Amino acid sequence: MSSVSDKYEVIVGLEVHAQLSTLSKMYCGDSAAFGAAPNTQVSPVSLGHPGTLPRVNRKAIEYAVKIGLATGSTIRRENQFARKNYFYADLPKGYQITQDKTPLCENGFIEFEVAGERKRVGLERIHMEEDAGKSTHDLDPYYTLVDLNRAGVPLIEIVSRPDIRSGDEAYQYLTEVRKLVRYLDICDGNMEEGSMRCDANISIRLKGDTGLNPRVEVKNMNSMRNVKKAIEYEFERQVELMERGERLAQETRGYDALKGVTLPQRSKELAHDYRYFPEPDLPPVIVTEEYVDAVRAAMPKLSRDLIAEYTTTYGLPEYDARVITDDKDTAFYLNDLLTLTKNYKAASNWLLGPIKSYLNENALEISELTVKPQTIADLIALIDAGKTNFAVASQRMLPELVANPTESPLAVLERLNLLQSSDEGMIKDLAVAVLAKYPDKVKAYQAGQKGLLGLFVGEVMKGSAGKADPKLTNKILTELLAG
Amino acid sequence: MFQTHKEIQAAIGSGQTDLKSLVTTYLTNIESNRHLNAFLEVYGEEAMARAAELDGKTTGRGRLYGMVIAIKDNICYRGHKVSAGSRILEGFESIYSSTVVERLLAEDAIIIGRLNCDEFAMGSSNENSAYGPVLNARDNSRVPGGSSGGSAVAVQADMCLVSLGSDTGGSIRQPASFCGVVGFKPTYGRVSRWGLIAYASSFDQIGPLSHSVEDSALVMEIMAGADEYDSTASSKPVPSYSTEKFEKKARIAVLKNTVDHQGINTEVRSETERIIAKLKSEGHTIEEVNFDLTDYLIPVYYVLSTAEASSNLARFDGVHYGYRSPRATEMDSVYKLSRTEGFGREVKNRIMLGTFVLSAGYYDAYYSRAQKVRRMLSEQISEIFRSYDFILLPTAPSIAFKLGEKTSDPTEMYLADIYTVLANLVGVPAISLPLAKSAEGLPIGIQLMAEKHEDAKLFGFSKTLMQWSTLYP
Numbered sequence: 001m002s003s004v005s006d007k008y009e010v011i012v013g014l015e016v017h018a019q020l021s022t023l024s025k026m027y028c029g030d031s032a033a034f035g036a037a038p039n040t041q042v043s044p045v046s047l048g049h050p051g052t053l054p055r056v057n058r059k060a061i062e063y064a065v066k067i068g069l070a071t072g073s074t075i076r077r078e079n080q081f082a083r084k085n086y087f088y089a090d091l092p093k094g095y096q097i098t099q100d101k102t103p104l105c106e107n108g109f110i111e112f113e114v115a116g117e118r119k120r121v122g123l124e125r126i127h128m129e130e131d132a133g134k135s136t137h138d139l140d141p142y143y144t145l146v147d148l149n150r151a152g153v154p155l156i157e158i159v160s161r162p163d164i165r166s167g168d169e170a171y172q173y174l175t176e177v178r179k180l181v182r183y184l185d186i187c188d189g190n191m192e193e194g195s196m197r198c199d200a201n202i203s204i205r206l207k208g209d210t211g212l213n214p215r216v217e218v219k220n221m222n223s224m225r226n227v228k229k230a231i232e233y234e235f236e237r238q239v240e241l242m243e244r245g246e247r248l249a250q251e252t253r254g255y256d257a258l259k260g261v262t263l264p265q266r267s268k269e270l271a272h273d274y275r276y277f278p279e280p281d282l283p284p285v286i287v288t289e290e291y292v293d294a295v296r297a298a299m300p301k302l303s304r305d306l307i308a309e310y311t312t313t314y315g316l317p318e319y320d321a322r323v324i325t326d327d328k329d330t331a332f333y334l335n336d337l338l339t340l341t342k343n344y345k346a347a348s349n350w351l352l353g354p355i356k357s358y359l360n361e362n363a364l365e366i367s368e369l370t371v372k373p374q375t376i377a378d379l380i381a382l383i384d385a386g387k388t389n390f391a392v393a394s395q396r397m398l399p400e401l402v403a404n405p406t407e408s409p410l411a412v413l414e415r416l417n418l419l420q421s422s423d424e425g426m427i428k429d430l431a432v433a434v435l436a437k438y439p440d441k442v443k444a445y446q447a448g449q450k451g452l453l454g455l456f457v458g459e460v461m462k463g464s465a466g467k468a469d470p471k472l473t474n475k476i477l478t479e480l481l482a483g
Numbered sequence: 484m485f486q487t488h489k490e491i492q493a494a495i496g497s498g499q500t501d502l503k504s505l506v507t508t509y510l511t512n513i514e515s516n517r518h519l520n521a522f523l524e525v526y527g528e529e530a531m532a533r534a535a536e537l538d539g540k541t542t543g544r545g546r547l548y549g550m551v552i553a554i555k556d557n558i559c560y561r562g563h564k565v566s567a568g569s570r571i572l573e574g575f576e577s578i579y580s581s582t583v584v585e586r587l588l589a590e591d592a593i594i595i596g597r598l599n600c601d602e603f604a605m606g607s608s609n610e611n612s613a614y615g616p617v618l619n620a621r622d623n624s625r626v627p628g629g630s631s632g633g634s635a636v637a638v639q640a641d642m643c644l645v646s647l648g649s650d651t652g653g654s655i656r657q658p659a660s661f662c663g664v665v666g667f668k669p670t671y672g673r674v675s676r677w678g679l680i681a682y683a684s685s686f687d688q689i690g691p692l693s694h695s696v697e698d699s700a701l702v703m704e705i706m707a708g709a710d711e712y713d714s715t716a717s718s719k720p721v722p723s724y725s726t727e728k729f730e731k732k733a734r735i736a737v738l739k740n741t742v743d744h745q746g747i748n749t750e751v752r753s754e755t756e757r758i759i760a761k762l763k764s765e766g767h768t769i770e771e772v773n774f775d776l777t778d779y780l781i782p783v784y785y786v787l788s789t790a791e792a793s794s795n796l797a798r799f800d801g802v803h804y805g806y807r808s809p810r811a812t813e814m815d816s817v818y819k820l821s822r823t824e825g826f827g828r829e830v831k832n833r834i835m836l837g838t839f840v841l842s843a844g845y846y847d848a849y850y851s852r853a854q855k856v857r858r859m860l861s862e863q864i865s866e867i868f869r870s871y872d873f874i875l876l877p878t879a880p881s882i883a884f885k886l887g888e889k890t891s892d893p894t895e896m897y898l899a900d901i902y903t904v905l906a907n908l909v910g911v912p913a914i915s916l917p918l919a920k921s922a923e924g925l926p927i928g929i930q931l932m933a934e935k936h937e938d939a940k941l942f943g944f945s946k947t948l949m950q951w952s953t954l955y956p
Contacts (some may be wrong), residue, residue: 044579049579050559050567050572050577050799051557051676051681053676053714053715055711055714083794085793085841087797093798094800095797230779275789275841277846280791281715282687308817338542417939
């Protein structure tokens with residue numbers, strides 16, 4: 001099977017809908033917040049009442065221009081809106097106001113790393129639209145329940161070119177898009193809650209071919225992992241069909257996450273003719289050069305900017321910079337930390353080491369971490385001053401500080417009686433005593449078993465109740481053993 | 484009966500009348516004219532209560548103090564029913580007010596009721612209302628025109644001083660012509676459409692009907708202007724329409740193939756020619772100008788307006804509000820049955836037509852081409868207004884016709900709009916003035932159009948022309 005599949009490649013284009021995190025809706029002043037009681041954020045506009053008219057949310061335009069700039073897109077000056085007409089119970093106007101022939105952003109790209117290589121995926125367009133309400137089919141035995149709070153929430157649709165060649169690439173592409181919207185602070189990027197949604201257009205062809213075969217559009221994927229799995233499933237399914245000599249047909253399928261398969265959707269849902277035409281209720285939105293310049297000037301730093309800054313200004317390894325910037329909040333934590341300590345590498349180590357482990361073990365986000373950057377900076381300073389060491393700080397002190405976030409690290413050291421000693425005389429006395437206690441081991445060490453040093457250090461530490469400076473102890477013991 | 488706001492203000496000022504007696508008089512008139520079917524609902528008690536309240540207001544009176552107004556049944560008024568003359572909105576109550584209603588009330592107007600109209604403002608005879616036809620007060624066997632038939636008859640028969648209509652292709656001017664009143668269609672975007680139930684969004688405008696030009700001008704002055712709730716509303720400042728005068732000699736264009744069009748009634752033609760001669764004799768310049776797009780007006784209007792209508796009327800689906808078929812069992816049948824039973828025949832015709840012209844494979848042939856012609860029209864009309872102050876046309880090709888006379892032939896009915904759709908297609912202001920009458924005494928309206936945002940100039944010149952009205956000696 002795998003050798004058969006090797007003849008083919010998969011061609012994928014993704015359509016990502018991202019809900020913009022504006023306070024109000026796309027075309028009226030209703031709150032766009034998530035999670036309110038059903039049908040409480042609905043004015044006559046959201047309800048599609050007769051006589052109501054839309055007006056454009058300027059903030060949403062700004063957000064879309066931001067992502068346009070971040071993806072190197074051309075920003076259109078004159079933006080016409082269009083109506084996409086279809087009937088559905090959670091679409092109270094009977095049409096969605098979107099953009100058809102004049103998307104706000106065109107010809108951008110998204111770059112990411114996959115299997116150690118840089119990959120660039122072109123963007124056909126990014127346009128503005130509004131969300132529909134939410135239909136719930138399984139709460140009531142007889143009726144579908146409709147919540148219109150979401151109706152009119154601003155969306156951008158990011159349409160990629162068919163440049164994606166594997167499920168892994170799709171996964172990385174989505175990771176990058178999510179990172180982008182989070183850094184830009186225009187969408188929370190949460191696929192599970194539906195604030196970022198993805199449809200995939202998937203086809204296959206023999207490697208070396210240049211034409212495109214009919215594509216399958218897969219909908220309803222609520223995680224990046226499911227997108228990857230759906231692409232992999234579709235690839236195998238389409239290869240099998242083609243190998244059997246069957247014709248591939250353009251169709252829409254849904255992804256069933258439980259079974260891990262795609263299933264055809266009812267043909268009725270395919271028969272749409274959306275009858276797009278220019279939205280007569282909205283004059284074109286003019287985006288001037290000055291406006292774009294102002295948005296550009298106010299752009300937040302993106303992960304790529306931070307990576308450059310971390311590696312050049314702060315001399316951090318590229319690996320550290322990449323891993324830390326994968327998560328915006330972690331990067332922002334580091335940004336704060338970098339203003340509080342000069343030991344940049346130690347700052348990065350703390351984030352990638354003990355903090356990351358603690359968060360992973362407790363399934364927390366860094367935003368939930370009670371320990372503030374100042375505390376970590378203080379810890380680094382205490383280590384650098386020889387008042388404690390990394391092992392004690394990360395294993396003993398960090399849990400204490402998490403529990404008592406207002407206590408200073410120095411106070412914790414004192415309370416736990418862990419303040420490290422750099423008293424050379426005391427350490428030397430302990431060291432001499434330890435070496436006297438293990439004459440055989442000393443001989444073994446001197447005969448070449450250098451690994452035994454750890455044992456002596458451990459004994460000295462034990463003798464000092466953990467307070468001896470391990471570096472100093474190491475140095476003194478090495479000198480004593482050298483005779 | 485009082486014919487103008489000025490007379491009413493004088494009578495109030497001299498203590499000859501007050502608002503309660505004024506409202507009582509209108510309510511009596513409404514009652515004695517029930518058979519005309521102009522009102523769908525009369526806010527009797529409410530209007531009396533407001534009159535009593537306003538009678539007690541001795542200082543800071545609004546500019547419409549003493550003006551009793553009725554509104555077309557497609558203009559939303561919070562806490563009041565609005566049905567657009569349709570079964571599909573029977574019993575529906577608006578939860579917000581249109582901008583025009585807010586602005587009129589803020590100037591102390593009294594709203595006395597809701598006026599019958601063609602369903603969703605689609606029609607030229609008011610025979611398409613789900614609540615029955617409106618009768619012309621001058622001859623009850625004739626139609627009042629449409630779609631704002633109720634609005635025209637309410638003024639014609641003195642059931643209110645001023646009414647509001649809406650004009651998408653002539654729906655204010657044509658009934659004004661048939662009923663012998665003034666009807667004004669503003670520049671597109673001059674009056675907010677917030678709260679006007681949409682028929683065709685890029686054509687619709689709310690406008691006044693009245694006996695005098697001055698009253699329409701005053702009401703326009705109050706209603707017009709920027710509105711944050713309507714992005715297509717112009718933010719240009721609103722001139723003082725009510726005091727505007729035009730006393731120069733005007734340069735007036737008459738379009739070729741209009742007055743001499745084959746479909747025109749001979750009396751309408753001869754009366755229009757009489758007015759033209761009169762204007763010439765008064766020293767105005769009147770010239771015939773080339774215009775070769777007359778035959779495109781009706782097709783382009785119906786392609787574009789029905790396209791927009793097919794989308795605008797999608798919201799009436801039986802799901803969230805309005806009529807839901809009792810026979811509906813699941814989503815598809817809620818849509819199909821509610822819309823089939825809730826909409827009337829003409830509305831369904833236009834939804835079908837509009838859906839067709841927007842559908843894949845036909846869009847370019849119909850919608851796109853019609854848009855192109857619309858742009859050409861705008862250019863040609865703009866070109867004419869570079870050399871002329873006004874364009875003069877009959878308002879309608881005929882006088883008020885008999886009920887039922889044209890209902891069997893929709894294309895003949897559509898021709899009733901031939902002279903009026905132009906102003907909506909290009910967005911310019913237009914007014915129908917009751918300047919003439921037929922041998923039988925039936926009103927004939929003369930229409931004047933001006934360049935976009937020259938509403939003030941149009942009002943100014945209209946005041947001059949109204950002095951020659953044979954209907955109002």
